[in-house]
Amino acid sequence: MYLAACFAVFAIAYLLNIFTITVGYHRGLAHKAVRMHPVLRRWVIHGGNWLTGLDPKAWVVMHRLHHEHSDTPLDPHSPVNVGLLGIALEQLRSYKRVIVGLLKNDPAYTRYARDLDFPLNVLNRTNRWYLPYVVHGLVGLGLALSVGWLLGASYFFGMxxxxxxxxxxxxxxHAVGPRNFETSDNSRNNxxxxWLIFGEGFQNNHHAYxxxxxxxxxxxxxxxGYGVCVVLEKLGLATINRAYLIPRAQRGAVGVAVTVMAEPHEVEVRS
Known part of the structure; x- marks a missing residue:
């Protein structure tokens, strides 16, 4: 029973984190593939940083930089540049650079945020970025001391x-897996x-569309992750932009070439 409770706590925390990122930050804010209900959008913008420890505006800007310069020397996180084992540190360095760039209103970063009608989270504007980690750490510690260390660790590492x-x-x-589309980068479908990250591993498909x-x-x-978007749409909390959906493959189709579609935000970002 205790192990089942630990797994349940980890799963709930993990899902809250991943739903915020893959639906809110990625498909919603970064690509506008999903239009969130104002209540959900406010929750993602103002609460996402507390939940995940990551600023939504900085995350979106770094992700757009990744698409703009995918697998080139300017990519903020590519195994082509730093290898598979170098990604973790490279992500952190790039995220910090984006935060500093946005705080300084550096055009190299702000040009990717022209359509984002909200500032950096107050935690990053006041150099208190560490508070979400402290809060979740204290919650995890409380669970560890009152119930058991494994339960506390399950909460913290899930969140x-x-x-x-x-x-x-x-x-x-961007290193391991097949490709459905001949994109200009090294994106792969892993x-x-x-499976672990709710569709996010289908990078080749995502970079093509x-x-x-x-x-x-x-x-x-x-x-x-798309299934979550569909559920949110049925609940009236989101609307899927179906004009940009990937067309379904015909039976037996492989190696299809495609011209990369413009993203909904590109006109504003690159004008």
Whole structure:
């Protein structure tokens, strides 16, 4: 029973983290593939940093930089530049550079945020970025002391799991796996990363159709994150931009070439 409780706590914390990132930050704010209800959007913008430890505006800017310079020397996190084992540290360095750039209103970073109608989270504007980690650490410690150390660790590592999630996607998704589309970068479809991180591992599909709320092309490519988007739409909390969805593959289709579609935000960002 105790181990089942630990697993349940980890799963709930992990899912809260990943839903905030993959639906709110990524498909919603970064690519506008999903239009969130104002209540959900406010929760993601103001609460996402507290939940994940990552600023939504900085995350979006870094992700857009990744798409702009994918697998080139300017990519903020590519295994082509730093190897599979170097991704974790490279992610952290790039995130810090983006935060500093946005705080200084550096055009090299602010040009990717022109459509984002909100500032950096107050935690980063006041150099208190560490507070979410402290809060979740104290909650985990409280659970550890009152119930058991494994339960406390399950909570903390589930809630603070995004560096691992991002590391798997940014490394395996650009180094290991097949390709459905002949994109200009080294993006791959890694099924392990996709299953663990709710479709995010289908990087080749995503880079071919960055404005698509769904990251799957073949029917066997299961994108659980898109399933969450569908559920949110049925609940009236989101609207999927179906004009940019990846078309389903015909039976037996492989190696399809595609011209990368413009993302909904690109007109504003690159004007």
């Amino acid at each position: 603070m799991s995004h560096p691992v999630q991002g590391g798997l996607v940014n490394s395996l998704g 099924h392990l990363a996709a 960055p404005g698509s709320a769904s990251f799957s092309y073949h029917r066997h490519e299961v994108d659980l």
